Amino acid sequence: MSLEMQKLYDERLGRYQATIALEPTDRIPIASGSCYLAEVYSGATNQEIIYDPDKWLQAEMAFIKDFPEIDTLRDNRVWAPLYDAVGCKTYKLPGRDLPPNQHFQFVEEEYMQADEYELLIQDPGLFMLNKFLPRVLGEYGSPDANRSHMAFLKAGMGQMMMNNIMRNRSLQLQTVCGMPQPTTGVFIAPFDVLGDVLRGLRGALMDTYRRPRQVLEACDVLVDVMVRFALSTADPLRRYPIFVPTHKACFMSPKQFDTFYWPSFKRVLEKLIAAGYTVRAYLEGDWKQHWHHFNELPQGKVLCDIDTQGDIFKAKADFGRQQAISGGIHDSTFILGTPAEVAERVHHLCETVGKGGGFIINGGCNIPYDTKPENFRAMIDTIMQYGWYDKNCKPVPKPPAAAASAPDDIARQYRITPWATRVKELGGVRGDEAMIQQPWDQLEAMAFNWLWTWTM
Structure with a gap:
């Protein structure tokens, strides 16, 4: 990496890390967790x-070239070829099941009885x-044993x-663009393992009434499973947060959620924080009944993306002194609004939610595919005009926790x-065990x- 790119990378990463940690930095980062516009912007x-x-x-x-101000x-x-190799049934893919210009779709079914x-x-x-994967991975579940074995071989290679x-x-x-990642590694909350891909939303919520003990015991088991999966996919240098989307919480009453x-979700978060990581959580849907719980976690360890249905101002008031937040621009504004409307909203966010730091201006957990490029540019230009805290502050990366x-x-x-088990089968070994x-x-x-890749 050239010295110029190293300097740019360090500046961007330092700005992003400081914001998550609620520490001083030079300006509000431009750091969406999922910028879908970048995929289709160049055609x-x-x-x-x-x-x-x-x-x-x-x-x-090409996107970075035209929007060099972004920080992640x-x-x-x-x-897709990995999903094809195993016949994964949980996704419909563009060009295969969907038109080439359509976004992939998740298919929710009751894959667990x-x-x-x-x-x-x-x-x-x-x-x-024995149960889940044969139902979800069509090639692995094939009655043709040879085809099933080949699917697992292809899956490993894939x-x-x-x-x-x-x-x-x-x-x-x-190295070429000086661009950090917003997240590396992923997991989902234990209840979402049940509600997303094992039992589905209807099954999981019904189970909270019909078999609550088993739901709680399953979530307890899934705590360590999700922690180890997250650690196995995370950045070993601990530069970037681990990503967690939250899918089913917005459908739950406070009593159900609590x-x-x-x-179990809190225990996963605490264990990952103990392992030296931060987390970027997409609070999908309206989380206002639940997000006060983030005050229970160590300060500056979770960056919470507030969805379009959420109230960014209430989020700031309720837990913004404990954890960083991201959001504030409605998806409809990016898609249907004008640059002037975007600029007005961003200016207001800079002057309110952005005060004191710990804030990233973003859409509702993403920058939509259909965002008008001129609206994205208006967001950037307005941040570059009003989103500064201290231009004399020089962001630098934080040492790994x-x-x-x-x-x-x-x-x-x-x-x-x-x-x-294996050493017993061998009858012991004759060298350095x-x-x-x-x-x-x-x-x-x-x-x-x-194995748990297929629950994501």
Whole structure:
């Protein structure tokens, strides 16, 4: 990386990190977590973005060239060939199931039966292998054993290819454009594992009445599963927050949320914070009945994106002194409004919610595909005019936060075949056992964590 790009990268990252930490910085960052406009701005189709990594990267670089003021960039996270290799049923993809210019869609079904809670609770790995994945991954669930085995082989190879694509993208944006990521790594709240892709919203909410004990026990088990999945996908240098979308909380009453959603979600957040990470949480829908709970977490550790249905001013008043917030521009304003209307809104946000820091101006958890480029430019220009705190402040990256303890002490790592089982089968080993056990445990952990990719 050139000295110029290193300086630009450090400045952008430092500004972003300081805002999350509620610390002083020079200005309000321009740091959407999901800038979908960047995918299609240069003319690429949605199909090209998810099937052709080169066109995806070219689209992002073209976007950065025209909007160099932005501080982070993330949009697509789907590499479609991996989903094709396993026949994943939870997504409809542009160019395959949908028109090439349409956004991918999530397909919610009850992929777990109501009487399968005990298997999930007792052995989450076997539940995934024997129940969930054969239903969700059509190729793996094929009655043709050869086709099923090949699907898993292709899935492993596809995962490595996708990791290389994501790594190359990140390095290219960093070294060529001086551009940080807004998030690296992902998880979902334990209740959302149930409500999104296992039982579905209807099934999960009905279960809170019909089998509340099992719902709570399943959420308890999923705490460590989600923590280890998040850590396995997170930035090892701890520069970027871990991403968590929250999907079902907005459908829950405060009593339901306090009983079934928040306790396990809070434990995941606390464990990731103890591991030295921050978190970027999309508070999807209207969270106003629930977001006061973020005051219970350590200060400056969670950046909360407020959706279009939320009230950014109330969010600032309710917990904005404890955690950073992002949002404030309605999606409809980006799509249907005028540059003057965007500028007026941004100016107002700078003068109100932006006072004192800890704020990122953004859309409702994203910059929509249909955003008028001139409206995005108006947002940037207005921030560059009114969003300054102290131009003499020179943002620099923060040193990585120290982990409170080792990952094994923070969260249990489940394994399908523990080393103790394998060494017993071998009848012991004749050399250095630790040398054999370490890669065995590592691969077991990687394989187990990968199973949960398909709940995202």
